[in-house]
Each structure stands twice: as C-alpha cells, then as structure tokens.
Amino acid sequence: MESRMRDKESLVRRMAWPESASRAVGTPIQPSVVYASPDPDTLDAQYEGRVQGYTYAREGHPNADVLAFKIDSLERADGGIVLGSGMAAVAAVLMGLTRAGDHVLGGDQLYGRSLRLMREDLPRLGVATSLADPTDAARFIAAIRPETRLILLEVVSNPTLRVADMAAIMAEARARGVLVVVDNTFTTPRGYQPFAHGADIVLHSVTKILAGHSDATLGYVAAADPAHRKAIYDFAVTVGFTPSPFDCWLAERGLYSFELRYDRAEENARALADHIAGLPGVRRVLYPTRPDHPDHNRAVALLGTRGGHMVSFEIGGGRAAANRLTQAAPNIAFAPTLGDIGTTLSHPASSSHRALGAEGRAALGISEGFFRVSVGVEDINLLTHEFETAIRAATA
Structure with a gap:
C-alpha cells in the first residue's frame, strides 16, 4: 500500500533533471513559468x-x-x-x-x-x-x-x-x-x-x-x-x-550561422543592386555603398564596405506595374519582413508605410513602384534571373 502511494504521488511531483557525466550539445528549452526556491x-x-x-x-x-x-x-x-x-x-x-x-x-x-x-x-x-x-x-x-x-x-x-x-x-x-x-x-x-x-x-x-x-x-x-x-x-x-x-x-x-548568412546575403545584395540598376524600366536603385547612393560618402565612412543585405529600387507604372512584378516572381516571397535566409520582397506603400498616406509616402520618396528587397543566401545567378524576369514583366 505504501509503495503504491509513493508511485501515485510521483505522478504529480516534479523530478530533478537526471544527472549525467556528459552534457547536452544543444541548449535545452526551459518552458517553466515558475521556479521554486527553498525558502x-x-x-x-x-x-x-x-x-x-x-x-x-x-x-x-x-x-x-x-x-x-x-x-x-x-x-x-x-x-x-x-x-x-x-x-x-x-x-x-x-x-x-x-x-x-x-x-x-x-x-x-x-x-x-x-x-x-x-x-x-x-x-x-x-x-x-x-x-x-x-x-x-x-x-x-x-x-x-x-x-x-x-x-x-x-x-x-x-x-x-x-x-x-x-x-x-x-x-x-x-x-x-x-x-x-x-x-x-x-x-x-x-x-x-x-x-x-x-x-x-x-x-x-x-x-x-x-x-x-x-x-x-x-x-x-x-x-x-x-x-x-x-x-x-x-x-x-x-x-x-x-x-x-x-x-x-x-x-x-x-x-550560430548569423555571420555566415549575413556575409553571403551582403555579397548577393551588392551584386543584385548592380544588376537591377542596369535593367530597362528601373528608375533608381538604392544600396548604401553604390557610388550613386545619395549618402555614399557617409555610408563608406560609417560602414566601410559593409553595405548590408537590403536593396531598394523603383519602377514606373504605379500599382498595376507593382502587381505585375510580384506576380511574375512567384518564387520570391512577397512578404512584409526582412532578414529571412531566403530573399523576400516588400512593397512599403501597401505594408510598412501604408498608414502614412500617399502624401506622406511621397515626401519620403516612396511611390507605388517602390520595392524593398531583403536579400537572402540563394545562388546569385538565380536571383538576378528572377528579378530580371519580374522587372521586365512589370515594365513591358
């Protein structure tokens, strides 16, 4: 009887973590809401x-x-x-x-x-x-x-x-x-x-x-x-x-992989910015360390060669062209985020800066044809091909 009582009590009693001469390589997850103190x-x-x-x-x-x-x-x-x-x-x-x-x-x-x-x-x-x-x-x-x-x-x-x-x-x-x-x-x-x-x-x-x-x-x-x-x-x-x-x-x-991901994405972003800048129908490309960036000298002084993993660009044609561009790039996630391991594309006028209204966005230089790219770690040739296809479809 006493043994059976101990067994039943153990079901609702918290147990200490099992001892081990070795240690876990991965960090344990500790979901506990509360922690018990001795007194x-x-x-x-x-x-x-x-x-x-x-x-x-x-x-x-x-x-x-x-x-x-x-x-x-x-x-x-x-x-x-x-x-x-x-x-x-x-x-x-x-x-x-x-x-x-x-x-x-x-x-x-x-x-x-x-x-x-x-x-x-x-x-x-x-x-x-x-x-x-x-x-x-x-x-x-x-x-x-x-x-x-x-x-x-x-x-x-x-x-x-x-x-x-x-x-x-x-x-x-x-x-x-x-x-x-x-x-x-x-x-x-x-x-x-x-x-x-x-x-x-x-x-x-x-x-x-x-x-x-x-x-x-x-x-x-x-x-x-x-x-x-x-x-x-x-x-x-x-x-x-x-x-x-x-x-x-x-x-x-x-x-753990942040530095590797960042360096690869930054390398891709620099190459993608240069590629997009040469495409017909692109009004402007923004990347901090490009010579045509309005703050290029300051960017180099602050960041050196580290232009980052973000690229922005603008096309003409308004919302209709913006829709055509995203529809022509089905493998690039059109999503209001940044920093994913894969490349994502966002449209500030319909997401992050929609609350500013057209006049407020215009004051910042954000048109209906303005896009922000969070560049990922994909093969750069794949990225340049996908963006070239999408931009040509949007501006044809």
Missing part, C-alpha cells in the same frame, strides 16, 4: 540580487538570458534584455525612459510602427515628439529642444536606405546630455556597432536577420548605463513583454 530568505536574496536565480518567467528565464548573452557579445554590450518583439524593445525604451513633459526626437524614416508610437501613443501620454531628417545633421540638431530626453535613430533607414549622420548627431547629443538610442536591426553589429560610436542604448528586432528564419518573434535592448537598463527592464516586466522560451531557443540556433 523565503533565498527568494529575498534573488530579488535583491545577492544570488542568481529565476522566479517567474515574466521576469526572466534561462533561454532569454542565453540569447541575450550571445547578442551582447556581438554588440560589445553587457546585461542585454530579450523581449517579445522588436517593437516591444522600442516601446520599453521609450516608455521606460520618458515621462510627461519630456520630448523625443526621431528620424523621419523610422520603421512604420516606430513612427506610429512616436506620433500617436507617446503624445497622448504627455510626451512630446517630433521627427527630422537625420541625413541633414544641421536640420536634425536644430530640432533638439531643451526638454529633449532622447533621440531615436536608425543608421540605415527603412525602406529608402538613407544613411544618418551619426557622428555629428551623437556629438551634439553628448554635449547636451541627450540619450541616443540606435535601432541597429538593418545594419546589425556585423555592419555597425553603436556603443563603439557613443550610443547610450541599442535595440534590435531579433525577428529579422539575427534569428534569420522567419520563425521567431523577438526583440533585444541593451543600455550602457545600468540605471537605464533597470528602468527599461522594470517597464518591460510590468507590462509583460515576455519572450517565448521556444522563440529564444530558435533564435539562438539561428544566431
């Missing part, structure tokens, strides 16, 4: 930072910490935080570090949802916002106010691939005590390391090329100042920007 004193010690330990997954879990450590090593950062999405990272920074009466200045070609957060959400909470062109340092600096708390920048803008004057803006921000936040998603630490150039905070949509396989939704943020890190972390935990352990595990697996 209240130990729990106090954990919350007070005197011992390391996990309490509740919303406050942190092992898979998130393993991934954060990996990205920290790429960004030369310490104490990075992994969150549920790239926009969770943006929101945690802006909400965690500002209060009513502050002002936030952003680049005028930020990611579409970052623009919405700036234009609609922060102002209703009493935080003033404005946008300026970061490729024109004088104009951008003129938009800084006495109450400006922080500046949000992308080194290379989405989707027009303009290059911000990071050196001049950072120098002025440092002189005025304004925090500089850099969204490094496009450039990645392979192309640009913001902390080495004076940034205060760096964030990523890990969903994109860091994870690299369109199967994990995550964000990352790191701060140079521990006090800023704590403010960001506290806000993220309070509102529940919790990352999935499974997504963290997938992203860590993708990160």
Whole structure:
C-alpha cells in the first residue's frame, strides 16, 4: 500500500533533471513559468540580487538570458534584455525612459510602427515628439529642444536606405546630455556597432536577420548605463513583454550561422543592386555603398564596405506595374519582413508605410513602384534571373 502511494504521488511531483557525466550539445528549452526556491530568505536574496536565480518567467528565464548573452557579445554590450518583439524593445525604451513633459526626437524614416508610437501613443501620454531628417545633421540638431530626453535613430533607414549622420548627431547629443538610442536591426553589429560610436542604448528586432528564419518573434535592448537598463527592464516586466522560451531557443540556433548568412546575403545584395540598376524600366536603385547612393560618402565612412543585405529600387507604372512584378516572381516571397535566409520582397506603400498616406509616402520618396528587397543566401545567378524576369514583366 505504501509503495503504491509513493508511485501515485510521483505522478504529480516534479523530478530533478537526471544527472549525467556528459552534457547536452544543444541548449535545452526551459518552458517553466515558475521556479521554486527553498525558502523565503533565498527568494529575498534573488530579488535583491545577492544570488542568481529565476522566479517567474515574466521576469526572466534561462533561454532569454542565453540569447541575450550571445547578442551582447556581438554588440560589445553587457546585461542585454530579450523581449517579445522588436517593437516591444522600442516601446520599453521609450516608455521606460520618458515621462510627461519630456520630448523625443526621431528620424523621419523610422520603421512604420516606430513612427506610429512616436506620433500617436507617446503624445497622448504627455510626451512630446517630433521627427527630422537625420541625413541633414544641421536640420536634425536644430530640432533638439531643451526638454529633449532622447533621440531615436536608425543608421540605415527603412525602406529608402538613407544613411544618418551619426557622428555629428551623437556629438551634439553628448554635449547636451541627450540619450541616443540606435535601432541597429538593418545594419546589425556585423555592419555597425553603436556603443563603439557613443550610443547610450541599442535595440534590435531579433525577428529579422539575427534569428534569420522567419520563425521567431523577438526583440533585444541593451543600455550602457545600468540605471537605464533597470528602468527599461522594470517597464518591460510590468507590462509583460515576455519572450517565448521556444522563440529564444530558435533564435539562438539561428544566431550560430548569423555571420555566415549575413556575409553571403551582403555579397548577393551588392551584386543584385548592380544588376537591377542596369535593367530597362528601373528608375533608381538604392544600396548604401553604390557610388550613386545619395549618402555614399557617409555610408563608406560609417560602414566601410559593409553595405548590408537590403536593396531598394523603383519602377514606373504605379500599382498595376507593382502587381505585375510580384506576380511574375512567384518564387520570391512577397512578404512584409526582412532578414529571412531566403530573399523576400516588400512593397512599403501597401505594408510598412501604408498608414502614412500617399502624401506622406511621397515626401519620403516612396511611390507605388517602390520595392524593398531583403536579400537572402540563394545562388546569385538565380536571383538576378528572377528579378530580371519580374522587372521586365512589370515594365513591358
């Protein structure tokens, strides 16, 4: 009877992980929501930072910490935080570090949802916002106010691939005590390391090329100042920007091949940009290190030869031509994303920047014939053939 009772009890009792003289090569997935401590004193010690330990997954879990450590090593950062999405990272920074009466200045070609957060959400909470062109340092600096708390920048803008004057803006921000936040998603630490150039905070949509396989939704943020890190972390935990352990595990697996994928995609992007530029019917091609890029000199100064894996181009013919192009490229995923291992094609007017309206898009140079390409690791000859076929079909 006693033996049978022990057997029944064991069904609902958690067991310790089996001991082993060997170790797993792959990182284990830890989906536990809660963690048991031996006593209240130990729990106090954990919350007070005197011992390391996990309490509740919303406050942190092992898979998130393993991934954060990996990205920290790429960004030369310490104490990075992994969150549920790239926009969770943006929101945690802006909400965690500002209060009513502050002002936030952003680049005028930020990611579409970052623009919405700036234009609609922060102002209703009493935080003033404005946008300026970061490729024109004088104009951008003129938009800084006495109450400006922080500046949000992308080194290379989405989707027009303009290059911000990071050196001049950072120098002025440092002189005025304004925090500089850099969204490094496009450039990645392979192309640009913001902390080495004076940034205060760096964030990523890990969903994109860091994870690299369109199967994990995550964000990352790191701060140079521990006090800023704590403010960001506290806000993220309070509102529940919790990352999935499974997504963290997938992203860590993708990160192992990040440098190989990035280098191959960048090589392909450079060749694809040159090829598309020579096709009839193409009005313009944007790639940061091409000599005809409007910010070419600045791009070379900031990025060297690292032009990145993104290419944008424009054709005439309006929406009808845009439809013909995507329909003539069935093997290239037409999807509002970037950084997949395979090439994807997006149309900002109908996706990321649709909320701006035609007039707002026109001001940024985004027409109905404007496309953004996230170049993958396919054979370059295959890519040039597919894009040439699609562009010819669209512009015939």
